[in-house]
Structure formats: structure tokens, C-alpha cells
Amino acid sequence: MKYDFTAIEKKWQKKWLDEKLFAAVTGSEKPKSFLMIEFPYPSGQGLHVGHPRPYTAMDIVARKRRMEGYNVLFPIGYDAFGLPTENYAIKNHLHPSEVTRTNIKRFTEQLQMLGFSFDWDRCIDTTDPDYYKWTQWIFLKMFEKGLAYKTSMPVNWCTSCKCVLANEEVVNGVCERCGSEVVRKEKSQWMLKITEYAQRLIDDLDEVNYIERVKIQQRNWIGRSTGAELSFATSAGDTMTVFTTRPDTLFGATYMVIAPEHALIEKWAGSLTNLEAVREYQAAAARKSDFERTEMAKDKTGVRLEGVSAINPVTGKEIPIFISDYVLATYGTGAIMAVPGHDTRDWEFAKQFKLPIIEVVKGGDVEKEAFTDCETGIMVNSGFLDGMTVEEAKKAITAWILEKGLGKEKVNFKLRDWVFSRQRYWGEPIPLVWCEKCGWVPLEESELPLLLPEVKSYETTDDGESPLAHMDAWVNTVCPHCGGPAKRETDTMPQWAGSSWYYLRYMDPHNDKALVGEDAIKYWHQVDWYNGGMEHTTLHLLYSRFWHKFLYDIGVVPTKEPYMKRTSHGMILGEGGEKMSKSRGNVINPNDIIDEFGADTLRLYIMFIGDFEKAVPWSSTAVKGCKRFLDRIWNLAELPLAGNEMSKANEAEIHKAIKKVGEDIESMKFNTAIATLMSLVNTFYENKPTRGDMKALILMLSPFAPHFADELWEIQGFESYACLAPWPKFDESKTVDAEKEIAVQVGGKLKTTVIVPNDSDDETVKAIACGDEKISRLLEGMEIVKVIVIKNKLINLIIKPKS
């Protein structure tokens, strides 16, 4: 019979599902293992071939762990709020919840066709009121603790989505989602104080096992820098405060710059003799989009504030003050001391405006470019700092600043607070009301969930308000505090809200009393291993670490971090090595591959294709290599084999494979694990396998090609399921060959190979090597100067002519 993958896969998928084979048990005596993939956004396009890569990887780990006796929690759910669904619903005159339902159904079918061992009874949906009740609950707690606040500020406004974006959602000055221009817009927004957790978000990275590039990217994004805050007296009789990481260069500060939005300008307006030019510059800066600001980065612009100047506190010299948009209002104090000799941007500005450049750290040529090296330089032209290293000077000047009461040491972060409101319909309503008398008032906990109103139209309007704002019956309510008339908040939460805590809900998805029950959280603690995309490193991953720390602070969770281990997969590219996209027409639909080759082949191929962490191009011809691999096993094992013991001929290879495959799965080297299995099958073609040999192969194959393995398991007459059988163990002594083929080098060049007994001592190896015909010929008339033997690997003979 032929290997009928379609029938086989259907058969086992049904059995697994009907018998709830992969249900996790809270409170089980077995050791627990909580493995997680990033839950998908159920888009209208259905599953992309990129989805199964991380899913299959973690499914392999989950299946292996189950076989090793762990109580595995491997859940799935849907992150279903969001713009694409809403836009699609508007276009097709459907309700977003209806679109979501359809898409989730489709995704579920597709995921089940791939044979993932999810615990489907724990499936969650962030748009389900029973779920978003708790998203709202967490928000209320944050509001209660002062971590949520509303403020008017310039925000990133996507001109196409007609919606505010978080900093993390703006990529190269355009909207991450739709690629449209992002402009600044003054708007009143709900904010979450993630900055309050900046230091802890850095510090606790030391406690988790994330791949290094994730840690580095998070640290860079949070952007901690240490320096000093320092006040300069001005001719207006007040002071201006700057932040600097290089207080050591204070003697070289020849001018000051403040951001165009800085409040001091209003204060000084009366003293400015060129107020008109200043106003014009401010207006021009405000008009620029983020993109334009970055584009113009090369050419420094600015206007001097005529009529006001600052005093350099160490030199006593009067120095000019400029406004320029190269200084950001949102970082530090929005003002800097400019040291053109030792800062690239200040140097460019100084050249442009013909300002003096003073060298205060020796080592470069400040006429040619700014010298920014802190390691090697020695202080010059710096009074009492002269002769010190930069490090010493930093200490000395900071002490001096403290002594004079001019400032203090200061830590700054690049991380900004999280803009948390969106002017759209399809998100969690923010459960607050505005009362003229009482201000912002939270709903009572018993009022949750605050449901989205059922309405006909979700169109955005050009006024920048949420569609909810036009639903008077919903908006107008009473104040929970004073009972007077009040209005609901009409913005909704961003898509990142529901995903910031979903792992907790998996532990206890049906609890209607708490977001997670005490027993469940005490048992599962946190996610043991979380695999996801690098693109979420500074978005979802950072956001959910922040929420988790907040929940830790209010006693909801017992751990400081949500995820103990984080790994990341590479993208699957189109055949030409370009990104897969609809417009390029190179998208691979997993369903097509399943139809033609089966899910087990697809799983194998996706894992075999290359290094899991790296991007790999798809190859439609190479898929069949994996199909052929399964066919070859099928042809060996279609009928029950004889001999329940492992065969002597295959034993060593089997034990080596058990060792290698096990190790490779743990380190996510799935490609070499599969290569090992392929080699083992090649061995089986040389030495016909016994039923015992085949048993080991089926078990190792089970995590990779689970339907196929369970089918063969049944054919060979084994009990129950391969996927529930114990993971095979290897015997170290049986992985060692009695004889080794080792390399023989002469003068470091490979000449031949010889067979030696395993673990032979150096003298034996030397004797065998020298006894080799070819080597003995090479040694004629020569004298051996030195012999290097690497046990079981190589011998190298260093020779010279006999004198």
C-alpha cells in the first residue's frame, strides 16, 4: 500500500482531538513545562507559511517533553482585536465580531490540519468579553495606582489609519502597519507609565534566559545613559538646566541649544530681539513630520536667541543660546550644552554657524571632526581637569558641580511612556467616564466587562475622534461617583493590550472570578519557554514584561518575569530570497503543500530548510526530499517487522541518533536533527532493521512527523500512541565505535587515513600511522621531529630531512 498521508493525517487528528490527548492538567504530580508560541492575529488571508515555522518548532519541543514525562501546557489562542479586521468589516459592511469569528474558524481548521498538539480546551480570544473583562480590569488597576494618565501631547498620527500610534509602531517615519506618512498631532491621550519600570526592565534581563540579541535590543531601546544634570545661569536672571553624559567637557561648551518646543522660550519672549525669526522657526519645526526631521538630519538648522545668553560656570564666559530641532524636547531636559570639539552633532552645527570649537580632550583633530573617544583622551584647556583621563575628569567635575550646587548625577532613558489610546472601534473600551465634577472616574469592578456597543457604522471620521464618540446613547452615562451626568471615554485600547497578559489566562482560561486563579498561578508560575518573532522585541515582549511586573507589584503573580526563556525564529522568504508578499506573488499557502505532500512533510521540510534562527528562502523542489524520506521509511515498515530487540548492526547508529536528536531539539537545531534521522534511515537500507530498530526511529520521528509516527506505531503493533510513549534513552557506551578512522597529516597536510582501535594511546597510533604504506614512503630519508596526536581524531607528523 502507498503512504496515504491525507487519510492518515485525518485519522490521527480526529483521535487526538476526540481523546483530548494533549490536555494540560493543573496540579499534576508530573513536572510542569509551559511552552508558548505567539498567538496569531486571525487575518482574512488565513495561515501564511511563516506561521508553522515557530509553531512546528515548539510543537516538537512540546511533544518531546510530553514523551519525557512532563505535564506540558502548550496553548493557542487568537489576538483578534485590530485594524485589519475593522477595515475589512467596514469595506464589506459586516460586523468586526462576525469577521473575527469567521477568521478564527478558518485559522483553527488550518492549525488542526498541521497536527499541532495544542490544548484546544484552553483556546482564548482577546475579543471575547469574558477575556477583555480582565484586560480592562488590569487597566483599572493601573489607573488606580497612577500608572495610567491622560495628557495632551504631540503624538504620532497615521494619516491613513486616522489613528494615534505608539513610538514602537512608527518605523522610518511611516506607519508600521500601512506604510503611510506619520505626522505630529497635538492630542489628548491615555498614557501608561512604562518609564517607571525602565530600570527594572533592564535589571531583570539578568534573571532570564533570552537569546542575547533580544536582551541587547531591549537594553538599547530602553536606552539608559548616566551623566549629570547641570544648571547654567542666564543673562535673563534665571537658569537653564541641561543633561549631559560628558560633564568632563564642560570647559569646551561654547554655546547652548534648546528644543523649539522648550518652555523657556515663552518665558524669555519679552527679552528676545528677534522673536519673529524664533516664532517662524518654531512653526516650521512643528510642521515637519518625523520623516522630514530625520531626512534633514544632515543639515543642521537653528536660530540664535538674540537678547539672552548663558554663562559657562567653569570659564565664566558668556555663550550664545540657539533653538534647533536637533535637540529633542522629549529627552533629558530638552536643552543641551554644546561641545563642538567632542560631539559630532554639535560640531556640525558649530561649523554651520561658525561657532568656536575648543579642544578639551587631546587625541584627535577637532578642526577636522569631533573627537568622541572617551577611552584614550587626556584633558587639556580645562583648568583643574588638565592632565586627567576622561574617566577621572568626569568624577572630578561631577564633585565640583555638586559642591557648587549647580547640579547632580542623573540617569536618563530613551524609553517613552506608552501611548495607550486608539481612535478606533475594534478594541477594548477604556472603562472610565469623565465627570465635570469628579474628573476621570473608573467604572466599578462589577460593571466589567464594559462591552463595545452594537452599532451599524464604524467608519472613522476626519475629526480624529473614535467612532464611539458619535454614539450618544453609549457615551452619555452617569458618574459612578456622584451620580451626575458623565461621558464615557471613547478611545479604545491598542492591539498590544490583550497580548500583554494572555499567557496568564492560558493557565486558567475559564475562571470567572479572577484573571487567573491562585491554584493555577501557583502551579504554572510563568512561561518556561516562549518563542516568537524578533519584530516583537521592543513591542509586545517589552509591554508584557511591564504588565507582568505591575501585576507582581499588586500581588497577582508571584514571579518578576513572565517568560523564563525566549528564542526567536527567522523568516521564511520567497524562492528568490525576497520577502514573501502578495504584491510579489511569491506567497506559499500551507494548504497547497498539505494537499500535495501532507502535513508531516510540510512540518519536516520547514524544520529541515535551514538554521531555525535565520531567514531562509523557500524551495518548492526541495520539499519532496522530505516526502521521499517518509516514503523510504514507509517502504521499510509498511509490514510488521521481525525481532523485538535492537539489531547489533544498527545499535550503535541508533544510540548515536537518540543522543544527537535529543540534544538538537533542545538547542533548536532541528535541521541537523532531521539530517541525523535521514542518515539513520540510510543505515537501515544497508542493514535491514528489526521491529526494535524501527521502534526507536518511530519514537524519534514522532515529534517531527506525528501522524506518520502514530500510524507506523499502530502498524508495528505497539500499544497506545507513539506520541505518548516514553522518549527513547541512549546508552553512552553504545554510541562509541570499536574502531576509529583517523586522519594522518604530515607537516600539517592531510595525506591519508588509518583505522585504529578506539582510544588508542599515542604510541599505538604513531606505530599504525608509520606502518601505513603511503606514510612510510613519505618518511624515507626523513626524521620525525614532533608528533601530535588528537585522540580518535588525528595524528600529525612533523618531519625534516635526516642530516
Next chain:
RNA sequence: GCCGGGAUGGCGGAAUGGCAGACGCAGAGGACUCAAAAUCCUCCGAGGUAACACUCGUGGGGGUUCGACCCCCCCUCCCGGCACCA
């Protein structure tokens, strides 16, 4: 500009100081077949040879070492992230 990751046969990739190219794809030859497909067996980095021998070969240049794809220094190119963060 800064921070990561890379560059290995016709292709995807193995090997992290010790036989470069595991495994797979593509290709060539053979067996089976009326034939094709499928399957099985053999070959498959380049030069060289009748065949061996031998020489060259992991982006480029230098170095360390008995020995370097692997470690160190310099350079080129590609991918990802950040980007006036003082």
C-alpha cells in the same frame, strides 16, 4: 553613523581549533519497465590524470598555531534593528 547577524559546491545548508562540503535538492550513469513515472544502486567542489599522484579551494588582505571555515587585526559586500537620545 551606531548596535546585532552573516558571506562555505549549481542550490538550501553541515562542520566553532583537528579528514571542509554531513543531510537534502538539482545533475550524470546504471538496474527494473514495452515505455515513462516511482523505486533501488553508483557518481557528483575546481584544476589535473588513462587512472593514480599532485595542486588549488570556506568574501579579500595580514597574523597566531604542528594544524584555521573556526581565534586575533584590517578591509569589502549583504541582511536585520536603532537612528540628531546630548
